[in-house]
Amino acid sequence: MQENKMKRLVVKMHPKDNVLVALTDLQKEDAVVFESETYILKETIKAKHKFYMADMTATAEVIMYGVLVGKVQCDVSKGSLMTTENLKHAAEPYGYKKSSFSWQAPDVSKYKDKTFKGYKRKDGRVGTANYWLFVPTVFCENRNLDVIREALHNELGYSVSDKYTQFTHQLLKSYQSGEDMNAVDLQLMPANTANRVFKNVDGIKFLNHQGGCGGTRQDAATLSALLASYANHPNVGGITVLSLGCQHLQVQDFINDVKKQNPAFDKPLFIFEQQQTESEEVLISNAIKKTFQGLIEINQYEREEAPLSELCIGVKCGGSDGFSGVSANPAVGYTSDLVVGLGGKILLAEFPELCGAEQDLIDRCVSEETAYKFINLMESYDALAHKVGSGFHMNPSPGNIKDGLITDAIKSAGAAKKGGTSPVEDVLDYTELVTKPGLSLVCTPGNDVEATTGKAASGATLILFTTGLGTPTGNPVCPVIKVATNSVLASKMSDIIDIDCGPIISGEKTIEEMGEEILDYCIKAASGEIIPKAVQLNQDDFIPWKRGVSL
Numbered sequence: 001m002q003e004n005k006m007k008r009l010v011v012k013m014h015p016k017d018n019v020l021v022a023l024t025d026l027q028k029e030d031a032v033v034f035e036s037e038t039y040i041l042k043e044t045i046k047a048k049h050k051f052y053m054a055d056m057t058a059t060a061e062v063i064m065y066g067v068l069v070g071k072v073q074c075d076v077s078k079g080s081l082m083t084t085e086n087l088k089h090a091a092e093p094y095g096y097k098k099s100s101f102s103w104q105a106p107d108v109s110k111y112k113d114k115t116f117k118g119y120k121r122k123d124g125r126v127g128t129a130n131y132w133l134f135v136p137t138v139f140c141e142n143r144n145l146d147v148i149r150e151a152l153h154n155e156l157g158y159s160v161s162d163k164y165t166q167f168t169h170q171l172l173k174s175y176q177s178g179e180d181m182n183a184v185d186l187q188l189m190p191a192n193t194a195n196r197v198f199k200n201v202d203g204i205k206f207l208n209h210q211g212g213c214g215g216t217r218q219d220a221a222t223l224s225a226l227l228a229s230y231a232n233h234p235n236v237g238g239i240t241v242l243s244l245g246c247q248h249l250q251v252q253d254f255i256n257d258v259k260k261q262n263p264a265f266d267k268p269l270f271i272f273e274q275q276q277t278e279s280e281e282v283l284i285s286n287a288i289k290k291t292f293q294g295l296i297e298i299n300q301y302e303r304e305e306a307p308l309s310e311l312c313i314g315v316k317c318g319g320s321d322g323f324s325g326v327s328a329n330p331a332v333g334y335t336s337d338l339v340v341g342l343g344g345k346i347l348l349a350e351f352p353e354l355c356g357a358e359q360d361l362i363d364r365c366v367s368e369e370t371a372y373k374f375i376n377l378m379e380s381y382d383a384l385a386h387k388v389g390s391g392f393h394m395n396p397s398p399g400n401i402k403d404g405l406i407t408d409a410i411k412s413a414g415a416a417k418k419g420g421t422s423p424v425e426d427v428l429d430y431t432e433l434v435t436k437p438g439l440s441l442v443c444t445p446g447n448d449v450e451a452t453t454g455k456a457a458s459g460a461t462l463i464l465f466t467t468g469l470g471t472p473t474g475n476p477v478c479p480v481i482k483v484a485t486n487s488v489l490a491s492k493m494s495d496i497i498d499i500d501c502g503p504i505i506s507g508e509k510t511i512e513e514m515g516e517e518i519l520d521y522c523i524k525a526a527s528g529e530i531i532p533k534a535v536q537l538n539q540d541d542f543i544p545w546k547r548g549v550s551l
Contacts, residue, residue: 008023008024008506008507009022009023009024009026009032010022010023010026010032010034011023011326012034012035013064013065013066013325013326014063014064014065014066015066016063016066017053017063017064017065017066018052018053018054018056018062018063019050019051019052019053019062019063019064019082020032020034020039020050020051020053021048021049021050021322021326021404022045022046022047022048022049022050022051023047023326023505024047025044025045025046025047026041026044026045026046027041027044028041028042028043028044029041032079037053039051039053039078039079040078040079041079042077042079042080042081043080043081044081045081046404047322047323048321048322048323048403048404048468049081049082049322049404050064050081050082050322050404050406051079051080051081051082052072052076052077052078052079052080052082053078054078055075055076055077055078056072056075056076057072057075058072058073058074058075059071059072060072061090062082062087062090064410064413065325065410065413065414065417067091067092067356067357067359067360067409067413068090068091068092068356068409069089069090069091069356069407069409069410069413070087070088070089070090070406070407070409070410071087071088071090072086072087073085073086073087073088074086082406083406084401084406087406087407088407089407089408089409090407090409091355091356091358091408091409091412092356092359094358094359094362094375095359095362095375096362096368096371096372096375097362097363099362099363099364099365101363101364101423103364103421103422103423105337105340105341105422106334106337106338106341106512108338108341108342110516111308111338111342111519112342114308114523115305115306115307115308116128116305116306116308116310116311116523116526116527117303117304117305117306117526117527117528117529118303118304118306118310118461118526118527119234119235119237119301119302119303119304120304120306121234122264122266123232123234123262123264125234125310125312125459125461126234126306126310126461127233127234127235127236127461128234128235128461128462128479128525128526128527128528129202129203129235129461129477129479129528130200130201130202130235130237130298130301131201131202131203131204131205131235131236131237131476131477132201132203132204132205132236132237132238132239132240132291132294132295132298133205133206133207133230133231133233133236133238133239133240133476133477134148134149134204134205134206134207134239134240134241134242134291135207135227135230135231135239135240135241135242135254136207136208136209136212136241136242136243137212137227137241137242137243137244137247137249137250137251137254138211138212138213138243138244138247138248138249139208139209139210139211139212139213140212140213140244140247140274141242141243141244141274142208142209144242144274144280144283144284144287145206145208145242146206146208147284148206148284148287148288148291149204149206151288152204152288152291153204153538156196156197156198156204156295157195157196157197158196158203158204158538160536160537160538163186164186167184167186170184171184197295198295198296198298198299199299200298200299200300200301200302200303201237201295201298201299202528202535203535203538204291204295205476205477205540206476206540207227207230207476207542208542209223209542209543209544211223211249211544211546212247212248212249213244213246213247213248213249214248215248215546217248218547219248219546219547220247220248220249220253221253222430222431222544222545222546222547223249223544224249224253224254224257225257225431225457226430226431226453226457226544227254227257228254228257228258228260228261229261229431229433229456229457229458229459230456230457230476230477231254231258231265231267231269232258232261232262232265232433233456233457233459233461233477233478234459234461235461235477235478236267236477237267237268237298237301238267238268238269238270238291238294238295238297238298239267239268239269239270240270240271240272240287240290240291240294241254241269241270241271241272242272242274242283242287243271243272243273243274244273244274244275245273245274245275245276246275251271251273261433268294268297268298270287270290270291270294272286272287303527303528307342307343308339308342308343308344308523309342309343309344309437310344311339311342311344311345311461311462311522311526312344312345312347312434312459312460312461312462313335313336313339313344313345313346313347313460313461313462313463313464313522314346314347314349314442314452314455314456314458314460314462314463314464314478315332315333315336315346315347315348315418315419315463315464315466316349316350316418316448316451316452316455316463316464316465316466317329317350317353317415317418317465317466317467318448318451318465318466318467318471318473319399319448319467319468319469319470319471320400320403320405320411320414320415320466320467320468320469320485321399321400321403321404321405321468321469321485321486322403322404322405322468323404323468323485323486323505324405324411324414324415324466324467324468324485325410325411325413325414325415325417326414326485326504326505327485327486327501327502327504327505327511327514328466328467328468328483328484328485328501328504329414329415329417329418329466329485330417330504330511331483331501331504331511331514331515331518332417332418332464332466332483332515332518333417333418333419333420333421333511333515334420334511334512334514334515334516335420335464335515335516335518335519335522336348336418336419336420336422336439337420337421337422337515338515338516338519339519340420340422340437340438340439341422343437344437345434345436345437345438345440345459346419346420346422346438346439346440347428347434347440347442347455347458347459347460348416348418348419348439348440348441348442349441349442349443349444349451349454349455349458350415350444350445350446350451351377351378351381351441351443351444351445351446352381352382352385352392352408352445352446353408353411353412353415353416353446354378354412354415354416354441355382355392355408355409355412356408356409356410356412356413357412357413357415357416358374358375358378360416361374361416361419361424361441362374362375364421364422364423364424364439365423365424365427366423366424366425370424370425370426370427373427374424374427374441377427377429377443381443392408392412396408396411399469403468403469418464418466419439419441420439422438422439423438423439424438424439424440424441425437425438425439425440426438426440426441427440427441427443428440428441428442428443428458429443430442430443430444430454430457430545430547431454431457431458432458433457433458433459434458434459434460440458442454442455442458444545445545447543447545448465448471448473448541449473449541449542449543450543450544450545452465452473452474452475452478452480452541453475453541453542453543453544453545454545455475455478456475456476456477456478460478461478461479461526462478462479462480462481462522462525462526463475463478463479463480463481464481464483464518464522465480465481465482465483465534466482466483466484466485466501467482467483467484467485467489467497468484468485468486468489469489470484470489470492470493470496470497471496472496472534472537472539473534473539473541474534474535474537474538474539474540474541475534475540475541475542476540476541476542479525479531479532479534479535480532480534480535480539481498481499481518481521481522481525481532481534482496482497482498482499482532482533482534483497483498483499483501483518484497484499484500484501484502485501485502485505486500486501486502486505487500487502487503487505487506488502490502495533495537496533496534496537496539497533498521498532498533499517499518499521501514
């Protein structure tokens with residue numbers, strides 16, 4: 001085989017690496033040529049998995065993405081498969097040191113005159129959507145929120161369940177008439193064609209949660225700050241609050257946090273306390289009536305042209321595979337660099353998935369203070385995990401491992417690529433609001449929903465979510481754009497995937513080309529010209545983090 005053909009079979013992620021990544025299934029005893037070196041494969045190497053480039057003895061260091069990602073546990077041969085049996089997690093120690101880091105922004109000249117159409121808020125931020133938000137101060141109100149959701153969504157055109165209702169109705173008719181139920185086809189059911197009454201209201205969202213009482217007071221305080229961040233979010237036009245009355249998280253605590261974050265807060269805000277209302281029926285009907293009036297008010301808001309410097313994009317990966325760090329994450333990373341070059345904001349979170357990438361991020365911090373804030377948050381979080389017998393090294397899921405992410409350091413080194421290469425301008429603790437242009441690190445778990453929940457709280461108005469296995473995660477107030485690492489997934493789960501980075505694997509497109517395509521999509525999504533699949537499906541996942549051990 002010719003070497004240029006081999007380049008499509010394997011890839012080396014960094015000149016220092018001593019492993020290669022298979023871009024397609026390779027068979028045992030295949031002769032793979034890469035950079036004039038021939039590798040006779042000792043086993044079948046499935047796409048996304050890695051094989052060793054040299055004979056190695058036990059405790060030898062394995063390098064990928066240019067960093068230490070593990071140590072071999074037994075002697076391994078050149079051309080043999082990397083597995084959980086022969087490799088265990090290892091990462092270099094990290095710490096602050098003065099760095100000579102410098103950054104060259106990518107060429108953004110093609111975007112200098114581009115804008116997006118967003119909702120300009122009085123605090124100066126620009127939203128990519130206009131939502132009405134329902135906030136319960138305690139889990140006791142979840143049932144009431146569910147009743148209100150059904151009423152408002154069905155009547156005002158926000159429901160996505162119409163075809164399933166029709167499907168069930170047809171099944172019932174077939175059952176009652178003794179007909180063959182197998183003849184009832186979901187694909188023949190009419191889609192939701194109800195016209196939305198409020199054209200400038202993109203949705204009515206509900207923050208059902210399990211907190212507000214019964215936990216620690218610290219949990220209630222963290223939840224209050226989180227809910228206040230959502231109320232202040234630039235994608236939110238108005239809020240309805242439901243409270244029981246006796247819970248830890250009191251309404252006044254929530255209001256105080258809202259005002260603390262934004263002293264000039266002036267959005268429509270309606271509060272209903274059940275223990276001060278004569279009946280549940282009165283509570284729900286009053287909440288619906290006032291919300292309807294509020295919807296009329298925020299329906300007057302219209303999209304306006306805004307510079308791309310007003311974009312605030314969170315970057316996240318979930319259901320990661322062995323291609324995540326090869327295609328989608330680097331492509332999103334290039335998008336991140338473009339946004340930073342344009343004066344916008346990028347939020348990189350998931351601290352457990354930065355294990356092994358710490359030193360690079362520390363070296364990129366713009367100040368010693370910023371670096372030490374990151375170090376302290378990482379160390380305290382990891383120490384808490386070790387205290388209960390876990391650790392960041394236990395982060396990869398069975399699905400991650402099956403698809404080629406053998407150690408946490410491999411997963412993390414690839415995951416960190418989403419943040420691009422720009423300086424780290426700030427480090428934000430959970431619920432802390434982003435204020436500085438550029439790249440900020442946000443302390444959240446790696447858990448998909450907890451991380452997206454935290455990113456939105458810090459101000460992300462769009463989230464780029466890369467996935468290699470397929471993850472149907474969304475967020476109530478921040479549109480989530482799904483970016484597939486491979487074309488097989490993009491085709492198989494086309495109902496949840498927005499962008500396919502598979503052409504990078506096949507060699508049809510470069511990382512830079514895909515990065516620009518992703519930014520183009522973001523501009524359209526921010527303008528309401530494209531509706532991401534997660535938004536279309538009302539995939540409104542919301543899980544507050546209690547600051548416990550969550551990887």
